[in-house]
Amino acid sequence: MKRLLLIVFPLLLTLSTTLLGDQPLLFLSTQFVPVDEARKMREEVLGGYSGAVDFQPFDERNTFMVLAKPGGKQRPALLGALHGDMKSLAQQGLLAPLQNRPSDIRLIDSYLKLGRFNSGNQYYLPWIQATYIMAANRRALKYLPQGADINSLSYAQLKQWAANMHVQSGVARLGLPVGPKGLMHRFLQGYLYPSFTGGMVQTFRNSDAVLMWDYLKDLWSDINPRSLSFDSMHEPLLSEEVWVAWDHIARLLPALEERPDDFVVFPVPAGSYGRGYMVVLGGLAIPVDAPDPEASRRLIEYLLTPQVQSSTLRSVGFFPVLKELEDPELSLSVEKFQKAVARQSSAHDARSALLPVGLGDRAGEFNTVYKLAFSRIVLRGREVPSVLASQAGKLNRLLADANVACWPPDRVGDAPCTVK
DSSP states (O other): OHHHHHHHHHHHHHHHTTTTSOOOEEEEESSOOSHHHHHHIIIIISTTOSSOEEEEEOSOHHHHHHHHSTTOSSOOSEEEEEHHHHHHHHHTTOBOOOSOOOTTSOBOHHHHHHTTTTSSSOOOEEEEEEOEEEEEEGGGGGGSOTTOOGGGOBHHHHHHHHHHHHHHHSSOOEEOOOSTTOOHHHHIIIIIHHHHHSOSSTTTTSHHHHHHHHHHHHHHTTBOGGGGGOSOSHHHHHHTSOSEEEEEHHHHHHHHHHOGGGEEEEOOOBBTTBEEEEEEEEEEEOBTTOSOHHHHHHHHHHHTSHHHHHHHHHHHOOBOOBSOOOOTTOOHHHHHHHHHHHHHHHOTTEEEEEOOOSOGGGHHHHHHHHHHHHIIIIISOOOHHHHHHHHHHHHHHHHHHHTOOOOTTSOOOSSSOOOO
16 A cells, blocks of 8 residues: 555646646556656657647556546546556446547557457557567677578577577677566567467466477576566667567667667567467557546547657657558668568468456466566476476466456467466
8 A cells, every 4th residue: 555655646746736727638558657758758749739638657557557447536538558458447347438439540450349348339449559579789690590581580590599699609699688677478478388389378388388498498598697687678789798689669679779770670480389479559548437538539539640650659669550651750770670570460470469368457466477487497497397387276266366268379268268
């Protein structure tokens, strides 16, 4: 409770200063939390809006969910969150069905469908999309295995590439974001598991999963040991402590913006079940008790215009959700990401995965299962089958308590989703 008050109190102080004048539209978001990203959202993305907007990002999902519920003195006009959080809000009856959506904005059909949650109502509109991808210093290219195509690598080739760099340069040059705020759990959930096992939950402890963890244990010997402190990979790439890295696009973008000619970006490798990759989809929704729903709709329409979608891409590295978008002002670095993302998602062996769906404020527990498995297997050297059996029990209890059905890449079916 003390931690929650420490987070919420500064917001309430800020809001209280608006009571003497016109109140801006309060825009709560789980995205663009880092200080620089939040600044760019306020200045570069929302700066062109005709009205006043108070953009407030939160990395604490519990705090976000509390603030999204009715009862506060100033109610949010707009909510921005990922698909899984939106589903949890909709299940609690906190989202107002969108009666009208912009007819002149061509949104991607599959993303629109996700915002309906298999109902007749549109609970959110797609806003931003992102994924995770590979980046490399050009110095690393000469160490690629013979005959390897950087745009269609296998995980076996990635292992050989890492070993070549380690042996020939004398330093482990492959890096992963395993730090306290890093996204290593997404690499496990959306990349290794789908590529090696075809699933994320149902295949958590099967024989393919054991082989996957054995692969990661071998790969770890050629990964830069300081990866344990890396939260974001752009700084290790810029310092050249690391030559090859995987991370979220937004966390790689600063390196390419600073030195676009020195780096290449390319799709993630493939395993025996395909080229697993994770789609990060964010949406915009109006709370049921929004003070002025029409004003909220106008802000949504602004954020979904081609010009603002382009601005969001240029500023914070999240890609548009429009069917078509041409922007001659895109930087060289953003163009590189756009092409690599297209290659990754359109690959013949692409296997897409979603972030955990329907867990709400218990999503952190889900992530912890994968983090603990990594720590015990890779860092502490414990037996793979026993660790997976123990963690599978935790997964099953969590998913049963939440009564959550499986989501892609697992076979979607009745709840609860269960480790086989």
